[in-house]
Amino acid sequence: MKIALLGAGHIGETIARLLHGSGHYDVTVFDKNAASLQPLAAEGIKVQTIENVGPGSAALVRGFAAIVNALPYQLAIPAAHMALEAGCHYFDLTEDVAATKEIMRIAEGAKTAFMPQCGLAPGFIGIVAAHLAKSFDSLNDVKMRVGALPAFPTNALKYNLTWSVDGLINEYCHPCECIHDGEKIDALPLEGLEHFSLDGTEYEAFNTSGGLGTLCETLEGKVKNLDYKTVRYPGHRDLMQFLLGDLMLKNDQELLKDIMRKSMPATMQDVVLVFVTVSGMKNGRLVQEVFARKIFAERDGARPLSAIQITTAAGMCAAVDLFRQGKLPQSGFVAQEQVSLPEFLANEFGKAYQQSRQVESIG
Structure with missing residues (x-):
């Protein structure tokens, strides 16, 4: 191909x-x-x-x-x-909501396939959520949490650059699609703060834009609550709110990006956290299912790979490969939730997620 x-x-x-x-x-x-x-x-x-x-x-x-x-x-x-x-x-790999909606329009009636959002979030996270949701008779809550984090945070933000600064600031500044009490709404970025512990490490999570992909459209009318939040170490959200809100750098995003590029070191020593919970009714019982993974950077060999490189590239390559094999629609708009999770994890590229460490102890 x-x-x-x-x-x-x-x-x-x-x-x-x-x-x-x-x-x-x-x-x-x-x-x-x-x-x-x-x-x-x-x-x-x-x-x-x-x-x-x-x-x-x-x-x-x-x-x-x-x-x-x-x-x-x-x-x-x-x-x-x-x-x-x-x-x-x-x-x-776009996480931009407006770009995705325009690509959906471009794909209308096209003889070729258009599949945006083939990364981690949006991307793999939506594949997981859709797979879990299919097994329920009715859905209450679908919660999707993803973080690309430095393994060794040392600054006040507890963050290092692991991917695009443009994408990072974009998701912190735009409205966040979600479903609340059965209604599709736009939530504010950096709001909805929550805390949780996983493997003995404390995290926070808050609203960011784009991570849901097209799941709002797919699950509208079928789920009571659906949301996506970015995971960070505690304290990060408050400092970003100070920078974007109090210092009004939301209105001068290029300056903020420049500051971050000059003052915040990039790192190849990172970890990606994927955490999805789905609750609803199965056979007359209220139950919850959880999918959790931690993917670590690969430091061995001549060419080290960061966790965000591994997960994002795996998402894209698996999507292209499943398409080549005829396992995805061959024309029009293709949503991430049309990908089979078992086929993704069995794919030679998708195995990067399957071979990661599955988190077993979740409270």
Whole structure:
């Protein structure tokens, strides 16, 4: 399968190596930064520089079976239009709600498939929640919690950069879709603070945008309460609220991003926490089911991988691979909840989640 991969950044390079290494894909990586492409070219992966992403550059990717977009969320809509014009299938990692809704519109009547949100959250978390929900006669609560956290927090925010600063601030600043008492509403970001303990470690969780993917539309009218919250170490939310609200940096997000890039070190030593609870009625009884995983960075070998690289790249590669195998719709909009969790975990790429440590002791 011939793949045009857009973006050779932190996640894109990992996707490129995984797809290329599987032997099932002919991958060409496009990026505007030639220096970012050099390590991949040295490994025998095809690379090409690209100035702009959008309809005008569709000629560059015409003839490819699919576009895999690993660029920042702001380029999701132009990349989807590019795929439509070129006649390619389309996959991306976007967590942006507005971009996803526009891609749904672009996919209407398309002869090719459009599958955004193929990462961790949105992405894998929605696959898990939909799988658990299917086994209930009726649903009360679906709670989805995900955190990409430094393994060794040392600063006041108890946070290090593990992924895109653009995506981080975006999810902290936009309304959060959820279902409350059967009604679909928009909740405020950074609100809904809760605390919990897992494996002896204390965490907090709060509303952030985009993690639900399309589950609100899928489960509307079927669930009483549905929400997604980001997991952090205690105290993080209050400091972000101070920065975004009290210092009004919500109105100058580029300044905040610049400050974080300059003052907050990135880390490859991270852990990803996935925590989903679903409650409802089964055979006349009120029951709850839980799915919990901790995925750790891989420090062995010549090329260490962070936990967020592993989980995000695995989500994308598994989606593309299941599509190649004919296990997903081949045209129109494809939602994450259309992916079978058992098939995902059995996939050569999805096994990254299956082989992680399952958390058994949950109160």
